[in-house]
Amino acid sequence: MNEQDVLNKNQTKADVIRIELGDWLFNAGIVGFIKILSRGSEDISEKINIQDSYIEFKRSDLEGFTDKFFETAFEIHGKYDSIFQYISQLRNEIEKVGKDGMLDTIAKRYKINKLTEEEILKTILEEIIKRWKGVAYESFKKIRKTDFKTLNDLQGLINELYKILKDQRIFFVEKEVQTFLRGIVGGGSFLNKSVSKGQKNIFQKDFEEPIKEKKNKEDKKFNCIYCNSRKAKANTIFNTGLVFYQGLNKDTLNYSWGFNPNLPLCEICELIYFCHWAGYTKSLKNKTYLFINDDSNIRSLWKKNQLLAKVIEQDKKENILINYFYELLLLEERELSAYSLQNIAIIETDLEKDIMPKILSLHISRNQAHFIKDNHEKLKWFANKYYKIKDDYTNILHEFLRLILGRKLDFGLTNRLIKLYLQKLDKTTNYIQVNYNPTEIQQVVLLTVNYLKTVKQKSLDMEQKHIWHIYHLGNDMQKKLKEKQSENKINGIAYRLLNAVRANDKSTFLNVLLRLYIGYDMEVPKNFVNTLESEEKFQIIGYSYINGLLGEPFLDKYESK
């Protein structure tokens, strides 16, 4: 190896930076950092090597990081975009129709009619003023309603605002990002209130360049308290914004850190923490932000947060978290492990208010995770099953997940499914639709039994074989009724049995059955009566019998699984 090769080798080694998983805030930083650094590249792996337990990137690939950082924050903040969109749309419409058609255009836009020019002018000015708020906007143009008396004036204003927004975009980027991040990450130099322009230059000089060129001075004594592998940056100024989530403030820090006002953090950990806001996905509810933590694996941490963004994009009104879990369950084929399920925690925060983030209860228990993992193939059968009452659509897997995650799964779901199935058969109700059959409801019974055993830790000494046996007894009765040309009685009997099980009324249930067996001169199944000891056993037996009474006889595909 000649001298030049040695030099190259050393340089390469120092140039590659490795980051490992940490607490949830740091993990959000990793996701945010990946998002920012890969902005604009089609392939993430172009700049970042994502492995199971770490990511790696080259210092030199931080070239242009400042732009990406600002554009990402600008996009998440989104205020400018909404004003710009509003003004330019208005401008385009007016341009298209000319001044003569302006009144109509505006009236149509607001879905109003019979308004005078004056009233329209007032409405639209109010709307513009409402959006054109904040020092940054008002410093360019102060809008006073009294200055605009004609539609001509209004058109002038719209053109003026459009020009300001277009020409001064970079000013708004810097200003808005500064305001947005000031409340989140605190203390960065470019966030300082005295800085009124050139924020990007400051950021580039303070963060991008020194790391890219490895120019930051290292502390002589301390390693980074976070990664413990790199030297702390010299003179890092303690900054509450960076760590306030973790419950640290100046007092506790002084206490734990020997009254040293500096926080020994390395340049890389600082940068990662600095990106944590970009790891969040904006939720539609209450303007909060969500982050899925998974401290088992970076690849799956990244994927889970990508999936979250997709789910939020798709569905704007339903329960996002249940939808998220639904998609996750369908997506994770081989990778699904109880460990990774258990390690999901959803963090909800309001970035714009100084409040502690909420860790949502979706942090599922070990038992729940095992239940979902062990039964997820069966659960997936229900992904396209539903019932619909009038226009109210319920997906059954979705419903399952809602109950499982809320720790509320019991035989209520079985009861509802059978009842709706019977109502659908009943020709007098035409507003109910279901696309499942009683044999599939029997799967719901079995899943519920598993759930009660594994998650609720109930000791139900009933084997799957025994439960299927009850189903077949019901099915034999169905055959008998059909033989005796009494097919039309089946639904009525099922209704009566269903009501008895629901009310935990064992004697009515047994009476109905006894009359049937005796009436058809059949032997009453022996082990039937004495298995009705507990309410849960009664439900398992009762619902299985009803499903058999209504369902198909050939069950190989279900029973073998």
Ligand SMILES: [Zn+2]
């Ligand atoms: Zn560090």
